[in-house]
Amino acid sequence: MRARRTNALRSMLASLAGLCGVVCFGAGASLAADEPRPPLAIQLSLDRPIDATDAPFVMAATGGLFTAEGLAVTINFASGSPDAIARVAAGTSDFALVDINALVRFRDKDKQGVPPVKAVFMLFNKAPYAIIARKSRGVRALSDIEGKNLGVAEGDLSIRLWPAVAKQNGIKIASVKQSNISAAVREPMLSAGQIDAVTGFSYLSAINLKDRGVPADDLAVLKFADYGCDAYGFAIVVNPALAAAKPEAVKGFVRAVIGGTHLAIKDPAAAVTEVVNRMDGGSRELELERLSAILRDNILTGEVRRNGIGGIDVARFERSIDQLAEGFKFQKRPVTADIFDDQFLPPVNGRLIN
The missing domain is CATH 3.40.190.10 (Periplasmic binding protein-like II)
Known part of the structure; x- marks a missing residue:
């Protein structure tokens, strides 16, 4: 009888020890998960050498907004929007700032196996x-x-x-x-x-x-x-594999760019100083004039002030595709959903321009 009680006690202690082992291991894993993780390396392609156009990205970087989203962004320069889009499609770049009308043309090309690159954020509400x-x-x-x-x-x-x-x-x-x-x-x-x-x-x-x-x-x-031209302008496009595997990183990138745009709007002079510091012989006066024109004519439109930055009006975008078709023959006319994906945008109250 005593032997049976002893064995039962040993069995219970063993079970408790095992349970403790599981709990302790789980706690250890939880602590490890709470430790700072290395930032996600991101490649961003610009379609030309840096100038005032890129102030939102420069300000997002200097303001620590990319870092706050857990992203380490490196910029490279393409030889135009088609090249930048091709880099994103190939996966050598994760994001690119490109002319959305170049993306419409790129998606129309008969390229089997090429990932369906889409825009996720509209920076220029009006094409320049x-x-x-x-x-x-x-x-x-x-x-x-x-x-x-x-x-x-x-x-x-x-x-x-x-x-x-x-x-x-x-x-x-x-x-x-x-x-x-x-x-x-x-x-x-x-x-x-x-x-x-x-x-x-x-x-x-x-x-x-x-x-x-x-x-x-x-x-x-x-x-x-x-x-009467309804065309939108420059937009951020993303590699489809990254968008599928790390949607929160895409959302974080977009949030950082919105924050950088706010900073450029709030203090254009400071933004231009940061841009010129990264240019090869840039003129501060010239780039300040350029940024002022971009903000006035292309970014801070009535549509943006009403609906927030980053999104599109589907009816207007459809009209712009029809207008593009006047000078470009499509193999198959795309629709808005083929080109723009709004699922990575913050809610409207996170995109309003004050």
Whole structure:
């Protein structure tokens, strides 16, 4: 009997010891989980060398916002939006800032096996597409472009929206001579009077021309957005594998960019100082003018002030695809859900601009 009681006691003690072992192991695991984890390494592609366009990312980095989200972001530079998108599709970059209309074209290409890259955050609520002209050469309004010589740089997406803009405004597109030129000579040729106008980004060509000595009052900046163009502009795209495996990291990246945008809006001068410090010979005055134009014309629109930054209006985006189709023949017309994924955006109250 005593032997039986002794064995039972031993068995109970063994069970308690085993239970204690499990609890202690679990507590140890919990403590390990609470320890600081190394940040997630992130590669971000910009579609051109750094300038004031990238102030939200620079401010997110210098303000510690990426770090606060557990991200270690490294920036690399692509040779345009198509190259940046291709890097994200291949997985060599996790995110990229690209022209969303370049993404629409990229997704239309017949590439089997290429991951379906999507945008997750719209930085430029209005595309910066414009015709920049010299008033001294007879161009003050869009209607004056008929009979003029328009310089179009290779790969410039503005020209893909031009047919829709011309149609909406009664411009006889056949009456406008288009000269294909290199992007490197776009501003020099216009400043020298070799052409009457160029297509490009309002905050790039116009400001660069003033820097080349063209008087500001001789420049006509005809923004497509003022003439019925519904196109959105620069957006953040993400690698689909990262989005599927680490959705919280994508949400954190977006939150950090929103925070960086707030910082750039609050203090553009400080933002430009940080940007110029990372440029090779950048002009603080020039970049401050550029950032001011971007904030005014492309980011802080009425739509953004009403609905918050980062999202899109589906009906407007669908119209923009139809407008793009005026100058680009789709193999299969995409729909909004093919291009933009809003699941990583914070609620509207986390995206409002004060």
